[in-house]
Amino acid sequence: MRSDGCGELRAKQISSNVQLCGWVDRCRDHGGVIFIDLRDQSGTIQITIDPERGKELFTTAESLKNETVLQIVGTIRARPKESINEKLSTGEIEVLATQITILNEVKSTLPFTVSIHDDEPVKEELRLRHRYLDLRRERMKQNLRLRHNTIKTARRFLEEEDFIEVETPVLTRSTPEGARDYLVPSRVCEGEWFALPQSPQLFKQLLMVGGLERYYQVARCFRDEDLRSDRQPEFTQLDLEMSFMSQEEIIELNEKLIAKIWKEVKGIELKLPFPNLSWQEAMDRYGTDRPDTRYGMELIAVNEIVKDMGFKVFSGAIASGGSVKCITVKNGNNSLSNVRIKPGGDVFTEAQKAGAGGLAFIRVRENNQIDTIGAIKDSLNNKQKQDLLEKTNAKEGDLILFGAGETEIVNKALDRIRQYLARELGLIPDSYDNKSWNFLWITDFPMFEVNDEEKRLEALHHPFCAPNNQDIGIKEEWQKNLPQARAKAYDLVLNGLEIGGGSLRIHNSELQKEVFQSIGLNSNEIEEKFGFLIEALEMGAPPHGGIAFGIDRIVMLLAGEESIRDTIAFPKTQQARCLMTQAPAVVSENQLNELHVANTCIEEE
RNA sequence: GGGACCGUAGUUCAACUGGUUAGAGCACCGCCCUGUCACGGCGGAAGUUGCGGGUUCGAAUCCCGUCGGUCCCGCCA
16 A cells, blocks of 8 residues: 655655555645645655646645545655755655545544644543544654563563563462452353452462473553552563572573663663662661662661650650651751741641651751750750761751651651652752663562551562571471561662562472461461462472563653553553443343342442 | 542633623634645634532532542552
């Protein structure tokens, strides 16, 4: 149907005949000569319609609406010198049309314009309802291409490293813990249900038991939880697993993979190896396990300095086992007024949203004089004051913000304020600046955390992570040592977002059973839910481990987008609905009967 | 489950403190225009102000409910 792509034509093809196909980007009808910008995937070229070339041709051209699909036959010619368009890569030439075929018309007024020249914002609701039109626009076209390049690069890299891609089931069984499952009723097995996988976790481990040694998959995962700008009910992981690899070796390989992606997709050389922070250090210094290290304002514990103060908010917090931590806002005296950090102010409110009761502050004035509320000033002696200024490295003009109370809440509040202030004060470098890609490995996670509601242990990552050998000691002490053990787990954090995570897995069936018991499963439950895994581990399972990267998030960051919806061809809304197909939808009574399912939803008439 | 913001012509926005005929750009339709490139000129059509209720002499505007979208908390091993 066509000889060339619109955007590929250049002056050296002048006087050759071409056939082009594409969409009408826009028309300029001068009454005599008519110009059509014809657009296809490769770009745009100007088609010129000369009235001398026939009435029929001219009449057709006059009637064209934007986004009409055309085939053009014509000849490439140079534009008059004064008409060269330098903004267009094909701007030196044009195609003199000898024939126009309308391949498809546009029958109604378009809900929004496709042309790149119309950069008016479009409501996301409309974009999603007519996603096919949105995909035709430059932004989404580029994002999907970038996504493809990311996945392509990963595939090439992993193939070079002797990984093979294996598909794992989408219809599988529901497993305890973790997110809510999407369920699929079985027609054949009455009353029983499949679950869609939250990740291929168990299957990839069993592939290792199967001796594949190096597996990867671009895997669709499903979690029936509430959505966010970086969470969709179905999302894509680049899933890897390998045998006979240490944590260091796995990390090294994956850094190379990430560096390769950044190099191929963005042309950016990342510096390897990535820095590494233990989970404990991350919590101490940033209050979160996914710190954004593009800016400072680290959290500083001042427990030792303030524990004996008369100011009960501080000393009391420590007496009851909590902490007092602070961040130093450089030049904060100028940038943050008292109105903003006192009750009702935006900064105070941020702290409150994270559960903090208040937000104490100290302003450093000339000659290290301090300016704060009376209760703090009165109870702070000179030595404490000096220690505090030294520890926080606060200088004249700086503002120190304090969190006091339960360590967990202090961390959460200061983390939140830190991120909020970084945005407010413009401390985050331009995302296209090479220095702004701050990768960071977080390691040595705790195996478990306490579920407050149910007063029991829960796996922090998942219950298949291997514990640190030194932490658990000999077999007889496993039960006693496991709750405090660290896991051989690692997350890759980029600019405050978790983009991947993994671990070495347990390959010893006894230890695996012990971990299951720690999270409250009894022998029967272990046998019922995970019998197949335990059995597999007893038949020669190799030491193995792996990682999974969130492709949607990685592409989002590479594309500079703020939502993963802009990296997914057909995403769902926050209500997990597809506005284009209107899924999910009601099905017939017959379909339900076949599946042995009854609808308990009360319909309103 | 909870909090916040938003919803006006096909579309992007406007309409002051509640005030009488709800405006503008783009798109659309018609006429004119032979070198434009976000072409230009003249004219036209286009509205259940998401929906339902309330307050008021009077509601796009205030209140309640509801639907939809977005952001966030909870949740997401």
